[in-house]
Amino acid sequence: MLIDLSTLISDNSKTCTVDTEIEAKTFDINGFKYPYEDGKVNILFKCEDGKLKIIGQIKATIIMLCDRCLSDVKKQFDIAYNNEIDMNETGLQTGADEEYPFIEDKQFCTEQFVYNEILTRLPMKVLCKEDCKGLCPKCGKNLNDGSCNCERAEIDPRMSKFQDVFNQFKEV
Ligand SMILES: [Zn+2]
Ligand SMILES: [Zn+2]
Incomplete structure (x- = not known):
């Protein structure tokens, strides 16, 4: 108007x-x-x-x-x-x-x-709730409704480094 x-x-x-x-x-x-x-x-x-x-x-x-x-x-x-x-x-x-x-x-x-x-005044972040679990990156299931059967290989980056060293050692 x-x-x-x-x-x-x-x-x-x-x-x-x-x-x-x-x-x-x-x-x-x-x-x-x-x-x-x-x-x-x-x-x-x-x-x-x-x-x-x-x-x-x-x-x-x-x-x-x-x-x-x-x-x-x-x-x-x-x-x-x-x-x-x-x-x-x-x-x-x-x-x-x-x-x-x-x-x-x-x-x-x-x-x-x-x-x-x-x-x-738009919020920087919009969340349905503080601890929203989000979507599974593989199957897209809303993880707030329960977990899915996808494998989620969450390797600690420090651990994977360790593993590399270990593998190298084995090759020698
Ligand atoms: Zn949400
Ligand atoms: Zn999934």
């Missing part, structure tokens, strides 16, 4: 509120499309002496994937945003400001705002 802030900026000390659902169906990153289960955004704008106050709240649930076993993980975002932007700075008027990519030519894009704020 695009919100035209030009009237708000020219008429000093007025406020404007926006209460809307997130329009995007998916949160797209690195070629992945994570579906939104729900998403709401609520923003209060206030402009005084060329300073735009933005008080926003984003509540969203995104269905992501566990990094280890690839099962669905619901990530909840409850973001409180509070900022004051000096609209007299020329960069903002033309949309050249990197810090506020959601404002361009006095137009505020709620979708860009939501994307930007969730992006900065």
Whole structure:
């Protein structure tokens, strides 16, 4: 949703509120499309002496994937945003400001705002649970559901070195 802030900026000390659902169906990153289960955004704008106050709240649930076993993980975002932007700075008027990519030519894009704020709070690692066992690299079975019959030769690298030396010794 695009919100035209030009009237708000020219008429000093007025406020404007926006209460809307997130329009995007998916949160797209690195070629992945994570579906939104729900998403709401609520923003209060206030402009005084060329300073735009933005008080926003984003509540969203995104269905992501566990990094280890690839099962669905619901990530909840409850973001409180509070900022004051000096609209007299020329960069903002033309949309050249990197810090506020959601404002361009006095137009505020709620979708860009939501994307930007969730992006900065995206967890580094997504796990279904702390001790997720992941998938078997051989058969792909989810090891949280029980072990598989694949042989897992986990040789300690120090031991294998030892073995090499031992084998060499035997050859002599
Ligand atoms: Zn997992
Ligand atoms: Zn297996």
